[in-house]
Amino acid sequence: MTSSRRSSCRSNPNNKIPAIIDPNGPGGEPLPLFESGAILIYLADKARSLIPQDAVGRYQTIQWLMFQMGGRGADVRASGVLQ
Ligand SMILES: N[C@@H](CCC(=O)N[C@@H](CS)C(=O)NCC(=O)O)C(=O)O
Secondary structure, three states, rough: OHHHHHHHHOOOOOOOOOEEEEOOHHHHHOEEEEEEEHHHHHOOOOOOOOOOHHHHHHHHHHHHHHHHOOHHHHHHHHOOOOO
């Protein structure tokens, strides 16, 4: 295993990108995260931006993120339905 692959595995056991390490995560501790959706939700929550703070808006935003990540969003976008 190469050193860059070992380094990648530390932040993502699935060895894919994106993966991040927030050196100043919850409680001031480093937080490694993988999966683009989890990273986006984490960063939006941390910035208190890009995702509504109210429960309805928050879950509506997350549902479209999951829709996109599940592959259907890309399929629908490619077909031109949402244009
Ligand atoms: N479900 C993952 C997918 C991650 C993924 O497939 N990443 C690709 C690049 S977009 C990758 O790392 N490919 C290299 C590989 O599979 O070795 C996410 O949304 O983060």
